[in-house]
Amino acid sequence: MRGHAGGNGLRTACAVVLVLVVTACATPPEAGTVHSGGGSSRADGDGSIPENESISLQDNDHPAIANLDPALLAAVRAAAVDAAARGVELKVTSGWRSKRYQQRLLDEATARYRSAEEARKLVHPPEKSKHVTGHAIDIGPTAAADWLIQHGADHGLCQAFANEMWHFELLTTPGGQCPQPQGTALG
Numbered sequence: 001m002r003g004h005a006g007g008n009g010l011r012t013a014c015a016v017v018l019v020l021v022v023t024a025c026a027t028p029p030e031a032g033t034v035h036s037g038g039g040s041s042r043a044d045g046d047g048s049i050p051e052n053e054s055i056s057l058q059d060n061d062h063p064a065i066a067n068l069d070p071a072l073l074a075a076v077r078a079a080a081v082d083a084a085a086r087g088v089e090l091k092v093t094s095g096w097r098s099k100r101y102q103q104r105l106l107d108e109a110t111a112r113y114r115s116a117e118e119a120r121k122l123v124h125p126p127e128k129s130k131h132v133t134g135h136a137i138d139i140g141p142t143a144a145a146d147w148l149i150q151h152g153a154d155h156g157l158c159q160a161f162a163n164e165m166w167h168f169e170l171l172t173t174p175g176g177q178c179p180q181p182q183g184t185a186l187g
């Protein structure tokens, strides 16, 4: 009698191994390198917007928008709806700024004009700037700022300084009258 061993086929188990690759995204620390040029404004969290650039009022993730006084932001957004109905788009060229960023702007102005005194006529120090507290916003382009000078008071928005047609603050009640823009101090 011949036994027949067999029939037990080998089964191959295929193990599927899922490898999860976890990438840690490090945010650059507050202190450190000062970036110049575009692309870095968001990461360093100081609210900077590169010169000659602007952002949308809806850019909620940008520190320049996110850290604005909510009443100011609501007023500007409401004004932007009015403006859009007239074919004018309001863009933000500067909003909230960190103290560090404001200081940097002052330092840059000091270097450019080779005079701290001249620089302070153009850029407020951090402790005086309404941008640092989130109570000021700069609007562009020129046509948009011009529109807001004429119609911003409907939402309480006024041009604060005579020589900064782009700089707006909540300075009156909606529908009220704006005070005369200040002649010398700058934002």
Ligand SMILES: [Zn+2]
Binding pocket: 094, 131, 136, 137, 138, 164, 166, 167, 168, 187
């Ligand atoms: Zn300003």
